[in-house]
């Protein structure tokens with residue numbers, strides 16, 4: 001792996017202990033985060049100590065790499081099994097994608113900003129993560145690959161997008177922050193084609209999920 005030292009491993013291990021102390025209990029999530037090199041998904045000139053602090057960071061194009069606790073918390077809520085198909089909306093840096101791929105999920109990820117899509121796709125492939133990356137609008141989902149066992153939205157949506165709930169398997173789970181300026185984290189369980197259960201997991205803050213019509217390249 002490029003630019004990976006014992007120091008990075010040590011910092012990662014410390015971060016994972018911190019996440020466990022903050023209430024992350026899923027050992028598969030902790031193991032993935034103990035292995036995925038977060039520093040490679042951020043500006044390489046940053047001090048690695050900063051890359052392994054529990055904070056969100058700017059990744060350019062007004063977007064952020066989510067705070068490690070948020071990645072861990074959303075992944076834990078998803079409760080994924082091996083080989084399950086997971087749709088992620090908001091590839092961003094690709095870090096969350098790498099965590100899901102490390103857990104052997106079959107990951108499809110969508111990003112609407114071309115620069116972020118290209119850099120995340122290339123980095124994920126260089127590092128050997130098998131996720132499939134798409135430059136598209138998350139509001140539409142990916143009907144060609146639906147239905148998905150799990151859907152993870154990593155940007156704040158004003159409401160549950162219709163296409164996404166339709167593309168979720170019956171019995172499947174979606175984790176999504178809902179709200180405009182401030183969001184509430186929800187776990188949605190699809191009970192039947194026409195009904196779902198909505199569980200509230202508290203306040204959170206994400207960059208907005210933007211509709212295709214607003215894209216300016």
Ligand code: SAH
Nearest residue numbers: 065090092093096112137138154155209210
């Ligand atoms: N999972 C990311 C978090 C990125 S922040 C990580 O680990 O780094 C959220 C991302 O959602 C941003 O990159 C933003 O460009 C993207 N986004 C916002 N609206 C979107 C949409 N409609 N479709 C796809 N991606 C979107």
